[in-house]
Amino acid sequence: GQINQPSTEISTTHLVFSLSHSVLMSLTLFINGRKRVFNQNELDPKLSLLQFLRKSGLTGAKLGCGEGGCGACTVMLSSYDAENKKPVHYSANACLTPVCALDGIAITTVEGIGSMKEGLHPVQQRISAMHGSQCGYCTPGIVMAIYTFLRANPNATPHEIESSLDGNLCRCTGYRPILDAARSLSNNKESHAPPAGCCKGNGGKCPCAETLKVESTTDSFLHNNSEDSILAGKSLQESLNAVSRSEPIFPPELTHYEFKALEIVSNGAKWFQPITLESLLAIKAEYPTAKLIVGNTEVAIEMRLKAFEYNVFVNPSHVKELCVLETTEGGINVGAAVTINGLRSFCGKVEDQMEKVGKPYLTRGLRAIKHMLTWFASNHIRNVACVGGNIATASPISDLNPMLLASNAVLTIHSASKGARQLPIQEFFLAYRKVALEADEILVSVFIPYTSEFEYVLPFKQARRREDDVSIVTAGMRVRLAPKPTGSAGVAGWVGGGGPL
Incomplete structure (x- = not known):
């Protein structure tokens, strides 16, 4: 019978990659300060960060809506800003984030900031003390949303803190005790929302506020025990200092991490991470139906809720x-x-x-x-x-x-x-x-x-x-x-x- 010889054909994509840049077949990331390197046979291009974390035993992040609307799966992602020479911390929905998109990223989950065994983090402790949790299902996501925003913005105003939590839903507590807990940890507790106008305002000014001799209508609210607790509470940094504790550091290795072209082929799917426009265009020419993924806020929902099937993904975030x-x-x-x-x-x-x-x-x-x-x-x-x-x-x-x-x-x-x-x-x-x-x-x-x-x-x-x-x-x-x-x-x-x- 005929003997089938192995194919020696080289695809356009591989040719462009090999001529210009070395191609990695593995992924490097940090989870709660621990370095993890995964080969392509350990990964699935369709795997979300939430699925990956829960399979790894980190079950604090929860699956709620599965479409980035409830915030139960919120985690902190940290990358290094080489231009400004500092780490950047931001919150993200783990249910939407592909794990393959996290090369060179540090991931912090609720387990990474505190626990009953190791001691609660001030954000966890303050939410508990100020009655910001009841059933607790949404609490890990809310903790991470507050933690991430205050770590990136320690002088955030109450208005900014409230805005940062617009992606976290809670059906038990109402939001006041959660917001009170977050506000009590800020360095800027007494700042107010931008002055509000009213139906009889003149040029944006508020005659009601002027009559009361306060800066905005929000100042006319009576102070109560909750308000006193907010003002008396130690800020996040003060709370850490009181117990001789510091935040987990950004991994030093990532301050000089060199992003390279990445290709992950597993379970019938392919994930490409080009770092030049030339290689990105070559991939798109070879795989015209490939889906470009940055935040994955659309494709993830199509695959999960609409049963769309995609097998080639391209992350252009480093072009x-x-x-x-x-x-x-x-x-x-x-x-x-x-x-x-x-x-x-x-x-x-x-x-x-x-x-x-x-x-x-x-x-x-x-x-x-x-x-x-x-x-x-x-x-x-x-x-x-x-x-x-x-x-x-x-x-x-x-x-x-x-x-x-x-x-x-x-x-x-x-x-x-x-x-x-x-x-x-x-x-x-x-x-x-x-x-x-x-x-x-x-x-x-x-x-x-x-x-x-x-x-x-x-x-x-x-x-x-x-x-x-x-x-x-x-x-x-x-x-x-x-x-x-x-x-x-x-x-x-x-x-x-x-x-x-």
């Missing part, structure tokens, strides 16, 4: 062209892999810069985007979900896309066969979840132009609840006023969730 955040003379460039919170923060920085140079009108569009993104999903989702994924998914109730349409954004798209092209975002959306992106093309970046002196961009959103909810209707509107009676004026608006007209 520099997709991570750019820069200002230009006419606007800002935003890489497709930049997170929603990354864009939101950058818009705020550019807004401050233009305010200082006396041109605040340039950032009216960015200000509108920043405001809309405040209500985009939850803090845990915004920490990992990326701009490009939100655009390419083309959800009709996207919070971001109407704002980019109203801002006249321009997309930069690449492919290995055709090179780069630019496309106004108004030409990108063709139909329901259908976009002008060829199978081998990648959305690389988005250019958001500044607004002119007489131009205004406004965001609108209606949902069933204020935080962490999909929109019923979302809209972005751009208005251009005529600078002179003979000048031109115009108005344009884009609505999502409204159905065909």
Whole structure:
């Protein structure tokens, strides 16, 4: 009979990888301070961090909704910011996060900060003491959400703390004792939310507050025993110092960790982590149906709740062209892999810069985007979900896309066969979840132009609840006023969730 010889054919992907960079077949990460290295036969590209942790015996993180909405699975992820030379801590939903996406990342779970055996962490102790837990199912996620935010923002105001918990649900306690416990650990207990207006306000001021001689309407609440406990409570750092304890350090090895191209092939699925645009385009050319994964906030839900089947995944988070955040003379460039919170923060920085140079009108569009993104999903989702994924998914109730349409954004798209092209975002959306992106093309970046002196961009959103909810209707509107009676004026608006007209 015929003897089958082993194939010697080399794929385009492997060729590009081998010519430019060494390819790793293993994953390095830290879990609660312990270094773990996994070979590809120990991993599954479809495995979530939550599944991985619970299989490893770390069962503090819980499975609740499985779609990033309840926060029961919240953990802290830490990476090293080489530009600013410091670790960055952020919360994430373990139920959505692929374990293969965590190369070079430190993971901290609730077991890693304290236990009954080793001693409770101040966050755990304070929630218990101030009655912030009843059934306890959601408590590990809430503990990690508070812990992560206060570790990254020790001087957070009560308003900021409350906003950071918008992705954690509790059906037992109500939220007041949880928020009280979190607030009592801050270095900034007595700060208040931004001054509130009222129905009879004049220019945003509140005559009620002025009559009471307080800074905002929130100050008129009577102080009670809970308020006294908040103000008397030691801050997080003071609580640690009182028991001669310090926070777990960021792994020193990760401060000089060199990211390399990664390929994991296991259980009939493939996971690629390219580090150059060239190799990313080569992978997409060879695997046109491959799913690009950054936050995995869409694909994970499709696979879990809609029974979609995907077998090739690509993580472009280390391709520099997709991570750019820069200002230009006419606007800002935003890489497709930049997170929603990354864009939101950058818009705020550019807004401050233009305010200082006396041109605040340039950032009216960015200000509108920043405001809309405040209500985009939850803090845990915004920490990992990326701009490009939100655009390419083309959800009709996207919070971001109407704002980019109203801002006249321009997309930069690449492919290995055709090179780069630019496309106004108004030409990108063709139909329901259908976009002008060829199978081998990648959305690389988005250019958001500044607004002119007489131009205004406004965001609108209606949902069933204020935080962490999909929109019923979302809209972005751009208005251009005529600078002179003979000048031109115009108005344009884009609505999502409204159905065909």
